[in-house]
Amino acid sequence: MNGVRGILLSFFINTINYILPKLERKVVFIGYPEYDDMLRGLILQSNVLCKDLYILVKNQSIGKPNWLSNRCYIVNKNSIAGIYHLVTSRRIYFTHGILNGFKPLIQEKQLVINLWHGMPLKKIGYMDNKSNFPQFHYTLATSPFFSEIIQEAFGVSADKVIISDLPRNTILKSKIFSQVLEDISRNGRRIVVWLPTYRTSKVGDIRSDSSCTSLLGIEGIDLLKLNIELNNQGVELFIKPHPMAKFNENEMDTMSNIRIINERWLTDSDLTLYQLLSYSSALITDYSSVFIDYLSLERPIVFVMSDVKEYESRRGFSFDLNLEGVPGKVISNSVDFEVQLTNAINEPSNYRKCSKKYYSSSVLSDLIKIK
Structure with a gap:
């Protein structure tokens, strides 16, 4: 029954994501832990401060950190509000996943960037015989060496892997x-x-x-x-x-x-x-x-x-x-x-x-x- 419910919920979310217009100023971040340094480093990029940033979390018992501005909003990931902000955002950044079954639109309509949570020493994705990892438009690698590994792990082409430092290293x-x-x-x-x-x-x-x-x-x-x-x-x-x-x-x-x-x-x-x-x-x-x-x-x-x-x-x-x-x-x-x-x-x-x-x-x- 849970499997059927999950499929129906994914279908519903993907349908409304396709239908609803996206707000250019709205950015969604989903991380683990919720207030990860990837988030903090991303915020330090000046242009993010000009956006409305919605942080979707599972655990709201940990208070909002002082380094988050008033334009950073904490929303329960699995709530109606959380789903609404997800499907109306122009940009989505994540470190582990989004929602099971979530399918990104074309990047011109809704850009999804996989920040991941570090360069993979351990086998991940296809290398670990997994296939249910989240889909995205771009991800990061700190060197050409890791770019090749990430391409294999996620089954993406080289142009989808940006050679860059990671936001948390800021x-x-x-x-x-x-x-x-x-x-x-x-x-x-x-x-x-x-x-x-x-x-x-x-x-x-x-x-x-x-x-x-x-x-x-x-x-x-x-x-x-x-x-x-x-x-x-x-x-x-x-x-x-x-x-x-x-x-x-x-x-x-x-x-x-x-x-x-x-x-x-x-x-x-x-x-x-x-x-x-x-x-x-x-x-x-x-x-x-x-x-x-x-x-x-x-x-x-x-x-x-x-x-x-x-x-x-x-x-x-x-x-x-x-x-x-x-x-x-x-x-x-x-x-x-x-x-x-x-x-x-x-x-x-x-x-x-x-x-x-x-x-x-x-x-x-x-x-x-x-x-």
Whole structure:
């Protein structure tokens, strides 16, 4: 029954989308998380400020961030109002999807741009045996290397992939003032951010890509020892689990030098993730595309990859991820983890290893000028 309802709803939405006129001033953004740095970076493009921006969200419990102007309207994605704004908008930007079954019109009538949520290290789209991903007119790639991968993943031609920096990297490279982070830096402490990807997801595409159950992607870490070592090094570690990750909320407690954060903490602190990253002196991650963006800062990157073989066999990578060629120290076990980690974040950046291959465009295309 749900399948029939879904088909009928898609037919109805696509029909009224075809019939209703589009408002040139109206722009719709759909992201995940709702107040993503792709949105914030897009807003910083001056021409967007001349538009009426409607942000379609699923979760309205998180308050409207202070960095959104009065001309940015928050609307429930699945409401009648949300559908109305979607089908009357001249431009639609999204990072994950729009609505199931939504079919874009010709771009002269309604332009749809897929900002996506980073360059694909992991297999996506057709490469991941998926075919139900959203349709669009244009998408972005940070280099010709990733353009070819995106063409294959989404089944589009090269002229549909714009070689450009990503909107969120505007935030990464701007270092927008934050009183919370300034206070930490003023006390002589360094900020390091750990962004592990999910192994088992709880929302969206439900899957299990590794048997590792730790939200950090590595078992057996003594967090008390790590906290002591971080304190000795004058480092404050922010760990933000992937928003799709399934894990026990009580698995880790915030300590003196380790903070576990989420989207609500960022909003309450008047921050976004890439603003936090802009203040960081090093990044810790694994199979997340965030490391591609972080290359632009030319700062140390540490890769915690204890399950790389299993992850590759279950999920797969979009290209040959040669661990010897990644731009940073690789940690593959928890033996003396605290020593391995603190040594790694103090090593000089190794960004030149692959920066041009993965990140060759530092110029953000004016996405508003695309007709």
